[in-house]
Amino acid sequence: MRPMTITEKVALQQVILPVLASAPAGRLKHLGSAFVVATLGRQALFMTAAHVVREAVRLEGRRSKHHSTTPPEFLTSKDTKELLQMVNLYVNYRENETKGHLANIAHIYINGPSDIALMAAEFGPDIPENVLFISKLAIDSSPPKIGIPIIAAGYGDSKMDLSTDSNTGLGKARFKHKLDYRHGNVIESLGRNDPSFRFGPGFRIDTAISSGMSGGPVLNKNYGDQIVACGINASDISLIDSSENSGSGVRATCHALWPAMAITIEHAKIDSVEGPARFLELVKRGFVSDLGNPTEHINDVPEPGVKEFSISWT
Numbered sequence: 001m002r003p004m005t006i007t008e009k010v011a012l013q014q015v016i017l018p019v020l021a022s023a024p025a026g027r028l029k030h031l032g033s034a035f036v037v038a039t040l041g042r043q044a045l046f047m048t049a050a051h052v053v054r055e056a057v058r059l060e061g062r063r064s065k066h067h068s069t070t071p072p073e074f075l076t077s078k079d080t081k082e083l084l085q086m087v088n089l090y091v092n093y094r095e096n097e098t099k100g101h102l103a104n105i106a107h108i109y110i111n112g113p114s115d116i117a118l119m120a121a122e123f124g125p126d127i128p129e130n131v132l133f134i135s136k137l138a139i140d141s142s143p144p145k146i147g148i149p150i151i152a153a154g155y156g157d158s159k160m161d162l163s164t165d166s167n168t169g170l171g172k173a174r175f176k177h178k179l180d181y182r183h184g185n186v187i188e189s190l191g192r193n194d195p196s197f198r199f200g201p202g203f204r205i206d207t208a209i210s211s212g213m214s215g216g217p218v219l220n221k222n223y224g225d226q227i228v229a230c231g232i233n234a235s236d237i238s239l240i241d242s243s244e245n246s247g248s249g250v251r252a253t254c255h256a257l258w259p260a261m262a263i264t265i266e267h268a269k270i271d272s273v274e275g276p277a278r279f280l281e282l283v284k285r286g287f288v289s290d291l292g293n294p295t296e297h298i299n300d301v302p303e304p305g306v307k308e309f310s311i312s313w314t
Helices: 006-013 050-059 195-199 258-262 279-284
Strands: 016-022 028-040 043-049 076-080 088-094 100-112 116-122 149-154 159-164 171-176 180-190 202-205 217-220 228-235 252-256 264-270 273-278 308-310
Touching: 006 016, 016 050, 028 050, 028 149, 028 228, 043 050, 043 228, 050 100, 050 116, 088 116, 100 258, 100 264, 116 258, 116 264, 149 228, 202 228, 252 258, 258 279, 264 279, 273 279
Parallel strands: none
Antiparallel strands: 016 028, 016 088, 028 043, 043 116, 076 100, 076 308, 088 100, 100 116, 149 180, 149 217, 159 171, 180 202, 202 252, 217 228, 228 252, 264 273
């Protein structure tokens, strides 16, 4: 396999981005990763793991609305919203090899108890007008099959270097990050009888997932040169002799994508009309490229406004 060119690396860093938070003390903190699934110029819709967002809730000193003992009825989908009061969330967008920009996370949408979140990001007025979200990842929302070759992608083991300017006394933060690509295979499907099921259907892979990779995409290598996400990095186990927050691959768990179809995006704009719409509707309209053809397999998603319902993949 030939090494990627700088242009190819930058292109991937424009669709797979690190998620950062400005904590109440003013320091930036790396929470995880996310990937673009729909673009609209200065705005984009991202997919990530919900626990990445809920970490920002913890930074505010508030309890998450979803207790760790949430019952395992993932088929009962409940619309929820996380409203941050003191912490600001961003994705770090790479314009080119040397220049990056922070885009503000304006809205967050989650269907509990699933661990999938959608985030709407936009560039602020301080970012040059020529900076746009230009690319997105295709997805395959069908349940991944055992044995398919994958790549777990995300920003693992990143570091934030803090320093103080001796002349001005102002603090500086430099975020050091690298987009990791870890090759492996799907080795196990997670269903209703599995203890991990409380977060929804998923699967396990045989490659490590570090903490900063949470929320990043699992890429299906069967699509060749086309980059297609078939899952979301969720969790792993760190061994005692490993570096802090580094995954071991012993229990690398990922989320299937199809439960995201039920999430309501309240600020969607379709046919020049802004209002709530299910993620499935964005797929039907072609805003999201889904090679899994969910409209043929998920037929019981109600209109926005219904707060609790059941869905399934058939």
